[in-house]
Amino acid sequence: DTEVTQTPKHLVMGMTNKKSLKCEQHMGHRAMYWYKQKAKKPPELMFVYSYEKLSINESVPSRFSPECPNSSLLNLHLHALQPEDSALYLCASSQIGTFGYTFGSGTRLTVV
């Protein structure tokens, strides 16, 4: 298995909803990442997990809450989002100490 799988592919949520994005990989990668990408812009790094521990939080608002319950799974919990949070959310993984990188296909989030 050489893929990063993200679910759901599309999500529409209201500003008072709570939802979660899921990312899964079975390549044995021990670094996992969340990126946010707005239209026609490059991805922006949000969070990095190394060995299931949060190593980087790029000053992301607390309405985004990451979780890494095990080495294969990465979640992004969403609460009280704003319409400007609508974007493509990309997950990626890599093996620590190497430069290979695998991206998921993303979750298209719309906040209404």
Place this chain on the structure above:
Amino acid sequence: KNEVEQSPQNLTAQEGEFITINCSYSVGISALHWLQQHPGGGIVSLFMLSSGKKKHGRLIATINIQEKHSSLHITASHPRDSAVYICAVRSRNYGQNFVFGPGTRLSVLP
């Protein structure tokens, strides 16, 4: 000045044409990646380079470490090559996290 720059920003080509996309960067790098993103889609890693040249099918990527420059070439372009191509570098200056270029939007017309 961005650490990673690409040219051109937009490119329209006819099917069958040879295409070159350029990337220049200003930091010391551990690796350079060429990524492909179709509209509304996820990102696919095409190449990872730290020196020399790599070829995969109709795609060729080169890097010149001394000049801090990389090129992505597409031979015999096809409409399915239409996508955004992103140059991204990994650097110790940034904790080995990606620094992305702005992307080159390619349209290949039939």
